[in-house]
Every structure is written in structure tokens, then in C-alpha cells.
Amino acid sequence: MKAYILEKNGGIKNVKQVQLNDLEATGSQVLIETKAIGINPADVQVRNSDFMLNMITGGHIPEQVILGWDVAGVVKQVGENVTAFKPGDEVFGLISMPGLGSTYATQVLATEDQLVLKPENIQFSEAGATPMAALTAWQAVVTKANVKQGERVLVHAASGGVGHFAVQFAKNLGAYVIGTSSAKNEDFVRSLGVDEFLDYTKAPFEEQLGKVDVVIDTINSVEHIRRSTKVIHLGGRLVYLQPHFAEALESSLLDARIAGFGVFVSSSAENLKEITSLLASGKVKTKVTQTFTFDELAEAQNVVESGRATGKIVVITE
Ligand SMILES: NC(=O)c1ccc[n+]([C@@H]2O[C@H](COP(=O)([O-])OP(=O)(O)OC[C@H]3O[C@@H](n4cnc5c(N)ncnc54)[C@H](OP(=O)(O)O)[C@@H]3O)[C@@H](O)[C@H]2O)c1
Structure with missing residues (x-):
């Protein structure tokens, strides 16, 4: 081979x-x-x-x-x-x-x-x-954040591998979804079905939106994830993809009085079967x-x- x-x-x-x-x-x-x-x-x-x-x-x-x-x-x-x-x-x-x-x-x-x-x-x-991008998004949106119908969900880097699945899974659960990327990816992000598009290069994202229930922060930066804590309602949820940031984020999560979940993706045929049925039905692409x-x-x-x-x-x- x-x-x-x-x-x-x-x-x-x-x-x-x-x-x-x-x-x-x-x-x-x-x-x-x-x-x-x-x-x-x-x-x-x-x-x-x-x-x-x-x-x-x-x-x-x-x-x-x-x-x-x-x-x-x-x-x-x-x-x-x-x-x-x-x-x-x-x-x-x-x-x-x-x-x-x-x-x-x-x-x-x-x-x-x-x-x-x-x-x-x-x-x-x-x-x-x-597999990797969709399972990460699934384990973030469904397993950890447990997104519910009608909730406001912010997905950072909605144009990326993980983000484009996270948007579609959250929409499929009936959430109101806001997706970020730079302007060149606006059409792509809108094609995923976001309710709002936000260009993070135009102004800091926290100046461009009201409070949300859930943030899926896919950006590999403690500082960026700390900024995300500021746009979440009391009692809301933040999911980030660098579990080793947990200690660095502890005080920001306490100050904002929100729950934080670090996701490290794991192989799971069980989760992948659920994703596959969404792909087979055309609900997710x-x-x-x-x-x-x-x-x-x-x-x-x-x-x-x-x-x-x-x-x-x-x-x-x-
Ligand atoms: N913990 C885990 O198990 C796990 C699993 C998978 C991935 N990850 C991590 O998650 C991150 C994302 O993975 P991915 O596969 O989605 O990456 P990716 O596909 O490479 O993401 C690229 C996208 O990110 C967007 N982007 C970059 N900076 C941004 C910002 N500040 N705000 C909004 N959008 C931004 C870019 O859009 P523009 O060009 O328009 O800026 C680009 O379309 C990576 O750091 C990866 O290592 C972790």
C-alpha cells in the first residue's frame, strides 16, 4: 500500500x-x-x-x-x-x-x-x-450544549469544517443561529441556513450582537473564548474545542455565571449513525x-x- x-x-x-x-x-x-x-x-x-x-x-x-x-x-x-x-x-x-x-x-x-x-x-x-468535523460539532452542539428549539446560538467560524456542521445541527434542532466568518465567506455561511451573518473583521463580534444562550467557540485562543463569555445570558452555555484551556477560562466562566464545556472529539459510530441519517435525508450537507x-x-x-x-x-x- x-x-x-x-x-x-x-x-x-x-x-x-x-x-x-x-x-x-x-x-x-x-x-x-x-x-x-x-x-x-x-x-x-x-x-x-x-x-x-x-x-x-x-x-x-x-x-x-x-x-x-x-x-x-x-x-x-x-x-x-x-x-x-x-x-x-x-x-x-x-x-x-x-x-x-x-x-x-x-x-x-x-x-x-x-x-x-x-x-x-x-x-x-x-x-x-x-467524520472529525461533524462528530466534533455533534459532541459540541448536541452532547455538551444540548441546544434546544428557539435558543439563540452563536457559532464562530461557521465557514470552517466544524462550524459548518455546527450551524446545520443547531438549525436542525430549531435554534436561531448566528454564524461568523469574514465577508468573503458570507454567501457560504448564509447557504448553511443561518438566521444572521456576522463579519468578525468589521468590528469585534461582541459589538455586533445581543446576548445568546449558547456559543460554540471553535477559535484556538483563550482570549477569544473569554470574549465569548461576555455575550452569553446568565446560566447559558459555552462550548470550546481546547479542553486544556479549562483552567485559564475558569474565572471568566464564574464571572459570567455560565457553564463551560471543553470538547475533545472521540470516535463514535453511535453519534456518526445519527449524523448519517441527517446526511441521508438531505437535512445536513x-x-x-x-x-x-x-x-x-x-x-x-x-x-x-x-x-x-x-x-x-x-x-x-x-
Ligand atoms: N477539540 C477537538 O476535538 C477538535 C476537533 C476538531 C477541530 N478542533 C479545532 O477547532 C478549530 C476549528 O477546526 P475546523 O476544522 O473548523 O477549522 P477550519 O475548517 O480550518 O476553519 C477555517 C475557517 O475558520 C474561519 N475563521 C478563522 N478565524 C476566525 C475568526 N476569528 N472568527 C470567525 N471565523 C474565523 C475562516 O474563515 P475566514 O477565512 O472567513 O476568516 C475559515 O473559513 C481548530 O483549531 C481545530 O484544531 C478541535
């Missing part, structure tokens, strides 16, 4: 394409021939930082590190304990999060509790782009804005690393 290995933490030049032995599924493993691999900021962060690599693997770093967690593909072979899937099934999932998913390859091993069947109306590119070939994976990572990606960026393996 072809795969990208991370030679050492650092820039994209440290990610090298190599030829490796084919994989074999045993026990509860499923062997997937990949069709599409979603690229996420986590891939870049773990590539860049040995702290992040240590954190995500719990210190168990294998000799050969293959990045990537999102995958869609076709089941090639299953281990003797697998009952949910058979060769030929079209599947997708977030693999081994936390841990190493090793999806930057033409073959991937997963366990059956990380995978779901791909609905026929969804392309492989959309399926491969979905994965918006893939750029695709790259397997040989162009470095370019795909560069787009994500820029912080300016719109929707999802995907590598197609064939």
Missing part, C-alpha cells in the same frame, strides 16, 4: 510518501481500501508538535507514525469477530481518536465500532470529509470545497494550515 509517514515533528517536508506492506485485519478489525481522506487542523497540529503527538497518543508513539483520522472507502477484508461489515461494504468513520487513525494511506485498519455504512446519496469525497489527489496531499495540508479553508478539504485516493 501507499502511505504518508511522519519522519519527525515539523513542517510538511517531514511527511513522506512511501510504499509499505499491505495490511491484514484480525479480531474485530476491518480493512478498508481508502477512497477519500478528510484533512483536518488536528493533522497539521500533530504534525507540527511533539506535545500534540504525545497528547493524542497518550505517549504511545509507534515507530512509524501515519497521520490522518478521517476516511471513507470500501471494506476489503474483516477479522474473525466482525459481524457488522463484510467485504464490499462502503463505509466511513473517524478512526482511533484519541490515538493514531493512520488514514493517510491507501489501506486503513479500523474497528467496527468506529465505522458506519455510507448512504448511497453521499459521495465518497463527502463521506471522507465528514457536507460541503467539500476543494479536492486533491493522493500525490497532492501536501497541498491539501497547506490549505488547512492557512486557517482560511472554507468547508472541507479532501484527498481522493482514486
